[in-house]
Amino acid sequence: MIQNGTMNERLKRARISAGYRTASDAINRFGWRGSTYRAHENGQNHFDAQTATNYARAYGVNAGWLLTGDGAMSAKAKLSRRAELVQTNGDCPDCDEKRSNIPVLGVAAAGVWMEDEVRRMTNGNGRTHPFPADPRFPVEAQFDLIVEGTSINRFAQAGDHIRCVDVEAAGIDIEDGDLVIVERTRGNSLKETSARRVRRSGEHYEFWPDSSDPLWQTPVIVKDGHSEENENVRVIGLVIWKFRDACDRDA
Structure with a gap:
């Protein structure tokens, strides 16, 4: 069985996988509170399900995997469509x-x-x-x-x-x-x-x-x-x- 690491290790892995080299890059991109995010990524504080969902949407991963390590890491098929909507005009056929x-x-x-x-x-x-x-x-x-x-x-x-x-x-x-x-x-x-x-x-x-x-x-x-x-x-x-x-x- 592949070990998915701790919650903060998964968060760091998700960030790097999404193309953000440093925590500061992600913080600036998404407008997160720097001290809060860094505490989550360095393992100082845990984060809850809602926060996991927000990070998952930003990084294109499954929130469940990010929170517990269960299931597949990637959620790119679903979230890349959402990212494309941000680049077009906000039309959301799945979210009426x-x-x-x-x-x-x-x-x-x-x-x-x-x-x-x-x-x-x-x-x-x-x-x-x-x-x-x-x-x-x-x-x-x-x-x-x-x-x-x-x-x-x-x-x-x-x-x-x-x-x-x-x-x-x-x-x-x-x-x-x-x-x-x-x-x-x-x-x-x-x-x-x-x-x-x-x-x-x-x-x-x-x-x-x-x-x-x-x-x-x-x-x-x-x-x-x-x-x-x-x-x-x-x-x-x-x-x-x-x-x-x-x-x-x-x-």
């Missing part, structure tokens, strides 16, 4: 009951400031996307943004959709390493909506671009809800994954 029209609320773009009235007129334009909702969170708390620019190009490229969860509506606590949607307000109405990594440092928070672009290497430093430039700053969403819409790409 799970489809949800998630609202596209606008763009995530560091350095782009708009007045409230302009934001209401341009952001989303009433668009929705049928790609299925993430079952871990309330459907009504989920929304999509479209990435503009290079401020999170380590995680998502311009034109990618990022699926987000309203942290207030879903009761989510933000942790170090999370990729979040940050809204900054200048004056009474000028706003910027961007995606940034959270770091806690003493009594303040730092919101960093996740970028290789030299233009985006400076954090927004926030204490008591205000930046050093006296902007009002609040976290409005947690980024849970990304996908590419072929309709947007071909437009």
